[in-house]
Amino acid sequence: MADVFKALADPTRRTILDELTDRNGQTLFEICARLSMKHNLNSSRQAISQHLDVLESAQLVQTRREGRYKYHYINTKPLEPVIERWLRPAEPEEPSDPATAREEEP
Amino acid sequence: MADVFKALADPTRRTILDELTDRNGQTLFEICARLSMKHNLNSSRQAISQHLDVLESAQLVQTRREGRYKYHYINTKPLEPVIERWLRPAEPEEPSDPATAREEEP
DNA sequence: ACGATATGCAAGCGATTGCTTGCGTGTCAA
């Protein structure tokens, strides 16, 4: 689970996920080209490849080999527990504005 | 928005959010003590203070001053757009298993 | 077989991160 947050910490990796959301199943070169075109990100092939390795280690990207091509698919499953961890249990608590909240002294 | 992911990338900061979820509105020393007790995290006061600064910059923690005490409150609002970014738009797409999916050649 | 294509592996480098150390500031009780 820690890998998921570390993977999402980099803006280039988040843009890669955006790209795979827009068009799933791209190859490495395809991702490089579209990152340069649509997102003005001129990172090298090796840089993107390493980013994809990080995303794959975090299970956020799954891959499928076919000959010399390697297709990359986004996988949003690791994101679901991220939400449940803090979003759900904290919702029915006290008001979100600290100026109006009150607690006993420590 | 980048600050949110960077803030969540550290395991100690995630544990701090867990602690604030369990008991909202704690002071710095209170957080230090409970991290040591319940989570076996023996970080120094300054280390935790810097972590809280990061969380506050990311708007994940709001603070309220009262005399020499500073109370910390979790704020889950920055987490909501995180979900919508990839979870929602990618759901009605093709099968998540890359072995069965298919795309045209690049 | 040969070259072109698509990707993998690994060492090295500057920048950033998380933490420590030491001192400073403001607040409260006696």
Place this chain on the structure above:
DNA sequence: TTGACACGCAAGCAATCGCTTGCATATCGT
């Protein structure tokens, strides 16, 4: 006022990160 308490600021350091560079492997078309 004095001392204890809660917290802030900033320099320094080892570890990690993102990226480059260079070479290697594997697959396809001709």
